[in-house]
Amino acid sequence: MADEQDIHEYPGEQVDVRWDRRLCIHVGECGRAEGELFVGGRAPWCDPNVVGDDVEHVVDVVERCPTGALTYIRKQGGATEVAPGRNQVVVANDGPLYLSGDLAIDGASEDMAGVRFRAALCRCGASKTKPFCDNSHRELRFEDQGAVGSTGEPSIEEGGRLEVKRAPNGPLLVNGSFTIVGGSGRVAWRGTRAALCRCGASKNKPFCDGAHKAIGFQAD
Known part of the structure; x- marks a missing residue:
């Protein structure tokens, strides 16, 4: 469960934005988005009221967050986030597995609302918040450019x-x-x-080849 410092609420007149720092790896989709919804160094960092009546802008920017760290709640009801028609796993260059779709992730707590549709999962083996990525791959200097050899089903x-x-x-x-x-x-x-490697040692990434046994990988 989250503590008081993990989840931050940014209320607006028409839509509220929620940031879960446990899931954020600072990809920057929010901060680099056009407009002033998110402005680094400003207090508050996120201000849903700056977009006026353009609630869809808030929705669009929040749903760009690939880790599920950002979510929103409409004040007047209306559509909420829905799963895309395709479930997808993106093998990031030297980084995590980015999942999007209708997700049910073992290890997600009930208050991690965003990972219902978007998540970044560790594949270097070093994250302290497994199964989620915490950017440990950078300190580890994990290297894998995301090539995939198998084609799967036609x-x-x-x-x-x-x-x-x-x-x-x-x-x-x-x-x-x-x-x-x-x-x-x-x-x-x-x-x-599929069985996807999360120890970082497979020679057939992103798939598991049993290397976790040889290196003594330990994780729930």
Whole structure:
């Protein structure tokens, strides 16, 4: 569960924005977005009222956050975030696995609202907040450019729930229809089941090859 310093609320007249620092790895989609919804060094850093009646701008910027650290609540009701039609895993160059879709992630607490649709999962093995990324790959100088050798199935039925479970001291077990996008942006793999490396040692990344056993990887 979060403590008082983990989750920050930014109230607006028409929409509230919520930031969960446990999930944030400072990708910068919010701060680099056009407009003044997010301004570094300003107090408050996020001000939903600066966009006036343009609630959709807030929605658009918040939903760009790839880690699920940002979420929103409309004051007047209306549409909430929904899962995209395709479940997707992006293998970031020297970084985490970025998941988007209809997600059910083992290890997510009930108050991590954003990871229902967007999440960044550790694949270097060093994160202190597993299964989520905490940028430890940078300190570790983890290197993997996100090439994907296997192609998987020729076609799949898109959508549906994507379940991610943690094998104790082992890989991420992903079940459901999904696509893997390589670090180059290429749609590389399609399928309904895969074991994805989270120890950082597999020679067949992003897939597990059993290397976690050889290195004595330990994680829930």
